[in-house]
Amino acid sequence: MTLLSITDLTARYGDFQALFGVDIQLEPGETIAIIGANGAGKTTLMRAITGIVPPSGGSIRLQDRDLTRAPAPEILKAGIAMVPEGRRLFPSLTVEENLLIGGQKRQGNGFWTLARIHELFPILAERRHSPATALSGGQQQMVAIGRALMSNPEVLLCDELSLGLAPVVIKEIYASFPMIRQSGTAIIVVEQDIGQAMKVADRLYCMMEGRITLSGRPGDLSREAIHDAYFGVSHA
Amino acid sequence: MNWLDTLVQGLLLGGLYALFAAGLSLVFGVMRLVNLAHGDLIVLAAYLILMITTALGINPFLAALFALPVMFALGWVLQTYLLNRVLGEDILPPLLVTFGLSVVIQNVLLQGFTADSRKLAAGAIESQSLPLGPVTVGVMPLMTLVTAVLVIVVLNQVFYRTALGRAFRATSDDMVTVQLMGIQPQRVFAIATGIALVVATIAALFLGTRSNFDPSIGPARLLYAFEAVIIGGLGSLWGTLAGGLIIGVAQALGAAINPEWQILAGHIAFVAVLLVRPRGLFPRAND
Numbered sequence: 001m002t003l004l005s006i007t008d009l010t011a012r013y014g015d016f017q018a019l020f021g022v023d024i025q026l027e028p029g030e031t032i033a034i035i036g037a038n039g040a041g042k043t044t045l046m047r048a049i050t051g052i053v054p055p056s057g058g059s060i061r062l063q064d065r066d067l068t069r070a071p072a073p074e075i076l077k078a079g080i081a082m083v084p085e086g087r088r089l090f091p092s093l094t095v096e097e098n099l100l101i102g103g104q105k106r107q108g109n110g111f112w113t114l115a116r117i118h119e120l121f122p123i124l125a126e127r128r129h130s131p132a133t134a135l136s137g138g139q140q141q142m143v144a145i146g147r148a149l150m151s152n153p154e155v156l157l158c159d160e161l162s163l164g165l166a167p168v169v170i171k172e173i174y175a176s177f178p179m180i181r182q183s184g185t186a187i188i189v190v191e192q193d194i195g196q197a198m199k200v201a202d203r204l205y206c207m208m209e210g211r212i213t214l215s216g217r218p219g220d221l222s223r224e225a226i227h228d229a230y231f232g233v234s235h236a
Numbered sequence: 237m238n239w240l241d242t243l244v245q246g247l248l249l250g251g252l253y254a255l256f257a258a259g260l261s262l263v264f265g266v267m268r269l270v271n272l273a274h275g276d277l278i279v280l281a282a283y284l285i286l287m288i289t290t291a292l293g294i295n296p297f298l299a300a301l302f303a304l305p306v307m308f309a310l311g312w313v314l315q316t317y318l319l320n321r322v323l324g325e326d327i328l329p330p331l332l333v334t335f336g337l338s339v340v341i342q343n344v345l346l347q348g349f350t351a352d353s354r355k356l357a358a359g360a361i362e363s364q365s366l367p368l369g370p371v372t373v374g375v376m377p378l379m380t381l382v383t384a385v386l387v388i389v390v391l392n393q394v395f396y397r398t399a400l401g402r403a404f405r406a407t408s409d410d411m412v413t414v415q416l417m418g419i420q421p422q423r424v425f426a427i428a429t430g431i432a433l434v435v436a437t438i439a440a441l442f443l444g445t446r447s448n449f450d451p452s453i454g455p456a457r458l459l460y461a462f463e464a465v466i467i468g469g470l471g472s473l474w475g476t477l478a479g480g481l482i483i484g485v486a487q488a489l490g491a492a493i494n495p496e497w498q499i500l501a502g503h504i505a506f507v508a509v510l511l512v513r514p515r516g517l518f519p520r521a522n523d
Contacts, residue, residue: 050416072415081416088413092405092520101402105418151418 001063003028003186004049004080004155009058011041011048018044020210021058024188026155031177031187033201035194037230041210042190043085046159050082051075062154077105079154083161085190087144089132096128098143103150110152111183117146120176138169145176149185156180158189162196174200194226208232241371242492243485248373250484251381252446254477255439256457257464258387259432265471265520266404266428267323267421272334275458276341277433281307281440282449283349286356296356300441304434311433315426323425338454345451356444380442387435388477394431395473404428408471463506469516478517482509 004026011019018041026032036042047053049060051072059068067075081102089098099117118125121142127135132143141161148156162170170193177200180187191197197204198218206214206229214221214229260274271277281303288299318337322329364375395401407414407424414421443449443457460483467482468475483502490501509517 052412052415071420073418073420076416076418084413084416088410090406090409090413092409093402097402100399101406101414101417101419104399104403147417 001028002026003030003063004188005059005061006045006049007059007061009045009048009055009060011044011053011055013044013053017056018210019048019055022207022210022212024205024212026186026188029181029184029186030202031181031189031200032203032205033189033191033197034205034207035191035197035226035230036207037192039209040207042207043159044210045207046082046085046157046188046190049075049157050080073105076151076153077107079152080157081148081151081153081155082157083141083144083148083159085159085163087137087140089140089143089147091131091133093132094129095124095132095135095143098132099124099146099150102147103152106151112149112152114150117149120149120179121146136169138165138172141165141169141173142176145173145180149180149183153185156185156187158187160190160192162191162193170196194230206230238371239492242488244368244371244373245377246485246488247481248377248381248484249488250481251377251384252439252442252480253460253464253483254384254480255380255387255435255442256461257468257476257480258384258391258473259435259439260458260461261465261468261471261473261476262391262435263428263432264465265473266408267425268327268408269319269323269330269425270327270334270462271319271429271432272331272458273337273341273454274334274432274436274461275456276338276345276454277307278436278440278443278457279449279451279454280341280345281433281437282356282444283345283354285437285441285444286354289356296358296441296445300437303437303440307433307437308430311430312426314433315429316422319429320422320425338458342451342454349451351450351452353448353450354444355448356441358445362445376442376445380446383438383442384477384480387438388473391431391435391473400427460502463502467506467509467516469519471520472516472518475516475518 002025006022006024009019009022022045034042044053048055051070054069059066062078062080065078067078093101099114123139124142124146161173189197189200201218203217204215204221205212206226208229214225256278260271263269263271284303284306285296285299288302289296319330322333361375365372366375395404403419403424407421411421463483464479465476467479482505486505487498487502491498
C-alpha cells in the first residue's frame with residue numbers, strides 16, 4: 001500500500017497560485033527526490049504537506065488517513081516530520097534541547113532516541129550543551145535532521161539540506177541516509193543539486209512553475225530530459 | 237534617618253513589585269504580549285480571595301489556595317477564547333483588547349464591590365516583626381520578598397528544566413517551526429497565561445494583606461510592574477526581580493527624603509536606568 005499519496009494538490013498564497021495539481025506517490029521505505037529551480041514550488045509543496053500552508057485543493061493521505069488541511073501539529077503526530085529549509089533551529093535552546101523538543105510529542109516507542117541520534121551524528125553528543133546556533137552550518141543541519149527524527153516519523157521531509165553548505169559537508173550529511181533508511185523511514189528530499197538528488201533517490205520528480213514536469217527512476221531518465229524539465233527550455 | 241533601614245524597607249517593598257511584574261514578564265517572554273489588564277487581574281484576584289475569605293470564614297492564605305486554580309483556569313480561558321484571536325504580526329490589537337479588558341474588569345468590580353476600600357485581614361501576623369541585626373523587619377513584608385524570590389526561582393526552573401519550559405522558549409523563538417514539533421502555540425500560550433494569573437494571585441494575596449485596595453488601583457500596579465520588567469530587560473525573570481527591587485528601593489529613598497517623593501522617585505529610577513541601559517539590565521541575547 002502506498003505510504004503517502006498526494007493527489008491533484010493545489011496551494012496558493014493569496015492571489016498567487018504556487019501549486020497546480022501536483023501528484024506524488026511515496027512507497028514504504030522509499031526515498032524520492034523533488035528537484036527544480038528556485039521558485040518551482042518545492043518548498044510550498046513541503047509546507048502544504050506539513051500543514052504550514054493549508055492546501056487549497058486536492059488531497060494528502062498517509063496510508064488510509066486523510067491529512068488534507070489538518071493542522072501542522074496533528075500532521076507531525078500522524079507521522080510526517082520535516083527538516084525545514086534554512087534549518088530553523090530554536091536559538092534559545094541547546095543542541096540537546098532542540099533534539100528533545102523534536103521528540104516531545106512522539107507517540108509510543110520507536111527506533112530513534114537521543115542515543116541513536118548521537119550514534120548517527122557523534123559531534124552532537126560532544127556539543128550537546130552548546131546553544132544550537134553556536135554550531136557550524138553543517139552541524140546545525142545535523143541537529144535539524146536529528147530533531148525531525150526524534151518524533152520517529154513514517155515520512156521524513158528534507159527541504160534543501162545542501163543549501164549553503166560546502167560539498168564535503170553535504171557528503172557528510174547525506175552519509176546519514178543509509179541508517180535513516182534502515183530505520184524504515186521513507187524520505188522525500190527536496191534538492192536544487194541534481195547530482196546529489198540522483199545519487200540518493202529511488203525515484204525523482206522534477207518541478208517547474210508549480211507543476212510536476214517529469215518523474216521516473218534516475219537510471220531511466222536522460223540528462224537532457226531532466227535538463228529540459230528543470231529549466232523548461234525546449235518542448236512545451 | 238537610618239539609611240540601612242530605608243534600604244531594607246525598600247527591598248521588601250520591591251519584593252511586592254517583583255511579584256506584580258513576574259506574571260507580566262512571563263507572558264511577555266513567551267508571546268510578546270503586553271497585557272495592559274495585568275494590574276486589574278491582580279485586583280480581581282484580591283477580590284476573589286476576599287470573597288472566599290468571607291464565604292468560608294477562613295484566613296486569606298488558605299483562601300488564596302482555593303483562588304489559585306480558579307485564576308489559572310481564568311487565564312487559560314482568557315487566552316484561548318480572547319487573546320489568541322488577536323495575537324499576530326500587528327502588536328496593536330492585543331494592546332487594545334487588553335486595554336478594553338482592563339476597563340471592563342474595573343467596572344465589573346465597581347458594580348460588584350462598590351468603590352469602597354477593602355483589605356484582607358491576615359490576623360496577628362500583620363503587625364509582627366523580626367529584629368534582623370540593626371534593623372527591624374515586618375514578618376509580612378519579609379514573606380513578600382521571600383515569596384517573590386521563590387516565585388522567580390520556580391519560574392526559572394520551569395523555563396529551563398522542564399519540557400513545558402522548552403516549549404515556552406521554542407514557541408517564543410519561532411511560532412511556525414514549533415508546530416512542526418507537534419506543539420500548538422495557542423495551547424502553550426494558554427498555559428503561560430494561566431501560570432501568569434497564578435503568580436498574579438500570589439501578588440494579590442500580599443497586596444491585599446499589606447494595604448487597602450479598591451477597583452481602581454489596577455493601572456498603577458501595572459505601571460510599577462511594567463517598569464520593573466523594562467528595567468530588568470524584557471523576557472528576563474531575574475531581571476524582573478532586580479527591576480522590582482530597584483523601584484522599591486528608589487521609592488523608599490524618595491519617601492525618606494520627602495514622603496511626597498515616593499512614587500516620583502520610582503519613576504525617576506526607571507527613566508535613569510533606561511538612559512544608561514536602554515534595553516534594561518539583563519536583555520535576552522536573541523531579541
